Amino acid sequence: MAKKPKLTRQQKRRVASNRQRRLDAAKADIDLISTQAGRVVGRFGKQADVEIQGELVRCHIRRTIDSVVCGDEVLVSQGGDSDDKVSGIIELVKDRRNLLSRPDYYDGVKPVAANIDYIVVVSAVLPEFSTHIIDRYLVACEDIGIAPLLVGNKIELADPNQVKQIESAMHVYQSLGYETLLTSCKDQQGIPDLSNKLKDKTSIFVGQSGVGKSSLINQILPNANELVGDISENSGLGQHTTTAAKLLHLPGGGDLIDSPGVREFGLWHLPAERVTNGFIEFKAYLGGCKFRDCKHKSDPGCLITDAVERGKIARSRYESYHRILDTMEEQKPSFI
Ligand SMILES: Nc1nc2c(ncn2[C@@H]2O[C@H](COP(=O)(O)OP(=O)(O)OP(=O)(O)O)[C@@H](O)[C@H]2O)c(=O)[nH]1
Numbered sequence: 635m636a637k638k639p640k641l642t643r644q645q646k647r648r649v650a651s652n653r654q655r656r657l658d659a660a661k662a663d664i665d666l667i668s669t670q671a672g673r674v675v676g677r678f679g680k681q682a683d684v685e686i687q688g689e690l691v692r693c694h695i696r697r698t699i700d701s702v703v704c705g706d707e708v709l710v711s712q713g714g715d716s717d718d719k720v721s722g723i724i725e726l727v728k729d730r731r732n733l734l735s736r737p738d739y740y741d742g743v744k745p746v747a748a749n750i751d752y753i754v755v756v757s758a759v760l761p762e763f764s765t766h767i768i769d770r771y772l773v774a775c776e777d778i779g780i781a782p783l784l785v786g787n788k789i790e791l792a793d794p795n796q797v798k799q800i801e802s803a804m805h806v807y808q809s810l811g812y813e814t815l816l817t818s819c820k821d822q823q824g825i826p827d828l829s830n831k832l833k834d835k836t837s838i839f840v841g842q843s844g845v846g847k848s849s850l851i852n853q854i855l856p857n858a859n860e861l862v863g864d865i866s867e868n869s870g871l872g873q874h875t876t877t878a879a880k881l882l883h884l885p886g887g888g889d890l891i892d893s894p895g896v897r898e899f900g901l902w903h904l905p906a907e908r909v910t911n912g913f914i915e916f917k918a919y920l921g922g923c924k925f926r927d928c929k930h931k932s933d934p935g936c937l938i939t940d941a942v943e944r945g946k947i948a949r950s951r952y953e954s955y956h957r958i959l960d961t962m963e964e965q966k967p968s969f970i
């Protein structure tokens with residue numbers, strides 16, 4: 635048999651571009667002939683609920699598709715199986731703006747949500763207001779490239795001294811360009827502002843257990859729990875279907891994606907370099923230290939420590955940085 639000829643770089647490029655054209659044409663065909671565009675609002679087992687022009691369609695997923703998550707924009711063809719509870723098939727997932735994944739014991743990472751505008755990082759006076767934990771979430775947000783909104787909840791529990799401390803910590807974040815908000819689910823402080831900020835955006839809520847994520851979600855979306863039941867009932871599978879992830883519409887516009895997996899975002903290992911890049915105020919100095927492998931600790935000629943000394947970088951952030959790296963070292967590669 636004749637040996638397959640080696641392709642030149644130009645030929646390879648032509649093959650790749652032809653392939654892309656065929657793929658684009660296939661996508662265009664699907665678009666034109668029989669599919670409808672929709673958004674994934676529920677994801678469980680091997681199926682997904684897709685919202686198409688305000689209607690919910692329960693769908694199977696074409697085997698060739700890698701993953702489908704809440705927030706995905708998809709093309710659906712009507713069909714499904716003889717079991718008429720499932721009436722559509724997801725044929726294609728459109729390109730994602732971003733994709734949130736969580737660590738998975740078997741697969742390494744597992745995608746959980748897509749096309750997100752805002753990560754609401756919730757912390758609270760109780761159990762503790764920790765800038766270290768906030769910084770850790772900020773690194774994760776920077777790493778994935780989604781804007782964070784920092785919320786300090788249960789603010790009505792703080793005594794005047796604590797309020798002062800929290801406000802000054804939030805001031806550091808504001809000066810870095812991050813948005814912040816103080817809220818209380820008890821006396822509604824900051825809740826209208828939270829609703830306003832999330833208007834017309836797709837958001838997720840993250841934060842440690844007990845900080846009040848569910849309570850805040852309930853404030854801005856009072857019927858969140860019943861809505862899940864409605865979704866299942868509308869599509870004929872009864873009230874008790876457990877939805878792994880769901881996308882809910884906020885009354886004032888905008889959407890919220892929530893699931894236990896989504897809430898885990900940020901709590902896992904990142905390589906040191908990505909942690910460093912997650913501290914946005916370090917960027918102006920990176921690459922300028924005397925030694926290329928500078929650890930930004932006690933190394934001579936370090937621009938970062940110099941900036942801390944000169945008050946250009948907040949000491950609290952610098953200390954957080956080293957604490958995060960230390961915990962990463964101790965615990966890699968699992969959850970914190
Ligand atoms: N005092 C006060 N308590 C609050 C506030 N928000 C929530 N809580 C209480 O804090 C506790 C935890 O709230 P949740 O909303 O369940 O917290 P969560 O972040 O969803 O917790 P997980 O489900 O474990 O992740 C509950 O007892 C709430 O009633 C608040 O603004 N002030």
Ligand SMILES: [Zn+2]
Nearest residue numbers: 923928930936
């Ligand atoms: Zn340095």
